[in-house]
Amino acid sequence: MNMFDFEASRHLSNSAPLAARMRPTTLDEIVGQAHLTGKTSPLRRSIDAGRIPSFILWGPPGTGKTSLANLITSTSNFHLEKISAVTSGVSELRKLIAESKSRLGMSGQRTALFIDEIHRFNKAQQDAILPHVEDGTVTFIGATTENPSFEIISPLLSRCRVFTLNGLERKDIVRILTNALNDSEKGLEKRNLSIEDGVLQDIAALSGGDARWALNTLELAADSADIQGNKILISKSLLDEVIETKALPHDKAGDKHFDTISAFIKSVRASDPDASVYWLARLLLAGEDLMFIARRLVILASEDIGLADPRALTIAVSAQQAVHFVGMPEARIILSEATIYLASAPKSNSAYKAINSAMSEIKSSGENPVPLHLRNPVTDLMSQEKYGQGYRYAHDYPDHFVRTENLPKNLGTKDFYFPGNLGYEKFIAERLNKWWKEEYKE
Secondary structure (H helix, E strand, O other): OOHHHHHHHHHHHHHOOHHHHOOOOOHHHOOOOHHHHOOOOHHHHHHHOOOOOOEEEEOOOOOOHHHHHHHHHHOOOOEEEEEEOOOOOHHHHHHHHHHHHHHHHHHOOOEEEEEEOHHHOOHHHHHHHHHHHHOOOEEEEEEEOOOHHHHOOHHHHHOOEEEEOOOOOHHHHHHHHHHHHHOOOOOOHHHOEEEOOOHHHHHHHHHOOOHHHHHHHHHHHHHHOEEEOOEEEEOHHHHHHHHOOOOOOOOOOOHHHHHHHHHHHHHHHOOOHHHHHHHHHHHHHOOOOHHHHHHHHHHHHHHHHHHHOOHHHHHHHHHHHHHHHHOOOOHHHHHHHHHHHHHHOOOOOHHHHHHHHHHHHHHHHOOOOOOHHHOOOOOHHHHHOOOOOOOOOHHHOHHHOOOOOOOOOOOOOOOOOOOOOOOOHHHHHHHHHHHHOOOOOO
């Protein structure tokens, strides 16, 4: 580092956001990740022994991934190179790897290559790292908010340990904020702040476990606060003005997307309208695609409600059309109505099970020929071949029903649909039992 770099670094450290200034300086200062930083944890034992494996840190924003990576390498004899997958490419990777080889050859010092937001690298960029991780030129450390199973190529993933960071609890966030308020060197202790009761808890509740957001919100509130007497007061009303709206973290192709939609669908399936509307609100506030939500409701109407309430599918399809026509913000009301109806409706997965059972039977028994009496004799030749012979027209019989054999021979099973006993389906069950039981009189 030359003189200009040193001065730039000094000025940045003084003017950096509170979240950057309050980064932990030891592993013991990291909050909420004791399963990784505790004295007896496998990762901590490896660090204390000076053996750093290639690994990936996976967790929500603001949980300490970058801080943990910095501290792991600073406590060892590794040289640390840090890049972001957002701004770097293969050329920079090749340069750093070449320097790592030179460093290893000249001084014997190993290099830890830390790549933040590794999920932003495409397959080719991740492939460029692989051989150098495999031969030990670099120890790879990746940080990601996305599920590594989806975002990291299998060969690289197989050569790394995955350490999962937990989302911080509210008590953890309050502890971090309190530390910042009481720190006279890096924090806000010198600002002579007065905090109204409940403000720190409110910040923690809104943070979603993101310590970075919580600290920067506290600093913004401190910068905006009014002087009252000899104190700078941060009140709840001021906090409301500072925050206004916090966008919920959501990734439309990753874990938060799948986790939230899963909670939504399972709550509707469980006939819990309150939970269903809550998860719907989470999806809407996070900016989820309205058509995606509507499509899932249409699927659910058939898969989980089906013939217990045949109106459910009509309502779901109508909601999809209305949402497409109206858009937000009014679409939230339409989706809420459909969600509450589907959650409150009687449930049956008989249609879902029936089609799966029939398809499974076809795969096991093969394509059996259509019985002759069910074939339509549209030509003289077909009539000569006895197409349609023996067919009985249902409408010619009482109740518009006559018992016929409508399935091919040689099937492993001929029973696919088993009606439930809720809602409209109990009437279906009664009717089918009447028609198909032995004592039915034609």
